[in-house]
Amino acid sequence: MPIPESIFRPFNPSDAERSDRAAGDRQRHREKVRQSIRENIADIIAEEAIIGKDGSRIIKVPIRGIKEYRFVYGENTPGVGQGEGELEPGQVLRSGEGEGEGPAERPGDRPGVDYYETDVTLDELVEIMFEDLELPDLERRKLRELPALRILKRKGYRSAGLRVRLDKRRTVKSKVRRRLASQRRTELGTGERFPFHEDDLTYRHMVPDVKEESNAVVLCMMDTSGSMDTMKKYLARSFFFLLFQFVRAKYRNVELVFIAHHTEAREVSEEEFFHKGESGGTFISSAYQKALEIIQERYHPSLWNIYAFHCSDGDNFESDNPTALKLAEELCQVANLFGYGEIKPLGSRYYENSMLQLFRRIEADNFHTVLIERKEDVWPSFKAFLARDRVRE
């Protein structure tokens, strides 16, 4: 049977521009994602994908989707797929956790994990982090700043002032107002001259404005001795990442210094810092010595806000301890905040030495120690570390 004539609707560019119909729903979804990020910030911070991208300011963050729950079948549900080549019963197609894309994942079949990217920028993420920290706005801006520029800025009006700052418009307005108030109805518009009075004169008021130049340096010190394995370095890296993000949000000009040490300390690039394994024992004091030298040379405390943090597994040579303690105290005097993080993946802390005991003797209130045993500890210990900063301010 014949088919009626079909209709073709041509493409209409203006329609296409107007028809971003999903915009509202995307916005709403983004709000939900943001909320879920806030609720699970600790997990997200611990995700490796985010850490290490500190260079680029705007990144896409892979997020776990907001799940839409339904009644679905669980793990003991068999599936069918199409094979390539010969398959044997009992052959393992894909090992590891059953997460992610399975061999035959069909929508509406089994839950799986929704992974997709959304345009949450790193900045947005950092913003969310601070919301989680519950730092009020004002406090966030409170900086130890150094006056750099003195300029004047306008601030309201006064009835007395320098002639050059006379505001003519306001002066005339005030005269007109006075005239209207003083005249009776009948006299309006007689054209008689009505002179300015001293009270009419209005001057712009200026106050000196202190433009603050804020500089901060983050000193990252890490033990790269043989005992620091990948997991420990990863935890350290997470912590440094957070610290850097935090300092960057507070100060206009932030520099990073990486000091790697085993028995002696060296200043290294970020790349080397995290990727180069060394061997041998540990002298913690060497790092502190190096840090103090660098501060002396390049980051004088009167011009720089200094945030120093040291990550180690605490496996120091016994003989080095007194020196380390002394230098740590010195560092406290020059730094805004000095932290020591001891990284002991779960279980290992019972048979390894610890510096935490020793550092307990330091009394400076800008010194803080944290113990990080697993990924989930990073965020809470970071919060605790910053709480110290807040108290000081």
Place this chain on the structure above:
Amino acid sequence: MRSYDLHDLIEWDKRIRDKVAAFGLDCFPQEFELCDHNQMLGYMAYSGMPSHYPHWSYGKAYEKLKTLYDHGVAGLPYEMVINSNPALAYLMRDNTLALQILTIAHVYAHNDFFKNNFTFQSTHPEYVIGTMKSHGQRVRSYIESPSIGIDEVERVLDAAHALALQCRRNLAVRKLSEEEQRQRKLEAANPREDPFARVHKRQPISTPDLHKVPLEPEEDLLLFIRDHNPYLEEWQRDLLTIVHEEAQYFIPQIETKIMNEGWATFWHKRILESLELPQDLHLEFLVRHNQVVRPIPGGLNPYHIGWKIWEDLYRRYEHPEPDEEESLESGVRSGLEKIFSVRAADRDASFLRRHLTEKLVRELRLFEYRVRGGDWVVTEVADDEGWRQIKETLIRSVGMNSVPVIKVEDADFGHQRTLLLVHEHDGRDLHLEYAEKTLAYVHQLWGRDVALQTIVNGKKVLLQYGERGFTTRQLTR
């Protein structure tokens, strides 16, 4: 690659339509709309509907599609067609001419399928666009109402979406009204007519419990809650209705995915081969066609599976092999006659059961797998013993068979107005985390305690959700 404009498309469409008619396909009037990739993403997120109610899940769908598209993981479909009368299809304007021709032929076959397959008879294609629009207006009016607002509307929609597919599957079977159910119960209570009533003892009459709600287990969860929770507001009831109606509209498409895509692929190939395309277009068509029917290793490509089955079915009735003769239906004269009757009368499950032969299971290299301790392990391959099991598993995972059957058993369980749901367990356990979260939604809509009876690891359990949250209890019986 040759350039083309709208007139070329209209010319080609005319030639395609002549072929479509000559082959005997029976279509609704067709409308095509050219769109760019952003519009296509938008249509996809809303299942092709020109207007639809807003909900964040569609924003999520959009982001997800866009992520996949931007990274080249998934391309956009060449076309999208919705089941309406007139049928509405979107063509991507950036596609090449060969692709447009293939797509147009493909669309007509979908159109024919929508019009003739029995599962679609309940979808009212002539009203669907208007219905969706009205749903959209109603939902927006609730969102804008100062006494309701978006948060409240979303709360109800989130819960309703979770339960949307817990509804009757075979819509060609009429749903019995409550009165009819009552009659049926009464009739069932009467003892059967006994021809030897004089010599037999009289059968006792058991009085049926007509106070039970529901009288018979009820599959339409949303409708049941809508009708039996007196504390729902009118707008909340309306939202449940909207979500339910939409699910009902989409169920036939879920139920016939493999058939429908296979049918369209079968016909676009046939139509394009009969068009005598110039060589450059023909070569591109072959490349595109092979992309469409490419098997996904480890996965299932419905286009490929469906197409293979249709081709095989057609061939068996045209050129049967000696050993196939006896399995053929008698009285069917041609391959075309057979496939036309199958496209009207089957759904994926029955289509696979009847027409997926052992040969095909082997040819398609189907296998069955299970997840064991996080590993995906092959459990059956297409050999002499394995193929039946593979076919069985496949049938159980297509269409609505992948959604657990859960029915309302009792609305006054334990005389506590607890809603008792029963999962009809068929060897597949529920995903417990999902069950817990979904049960929370049931609880939210029902407003009182809810319980779900199911089997976990071979043990009968009752999952409960009440004021104090989620609890499980093992049932002894």
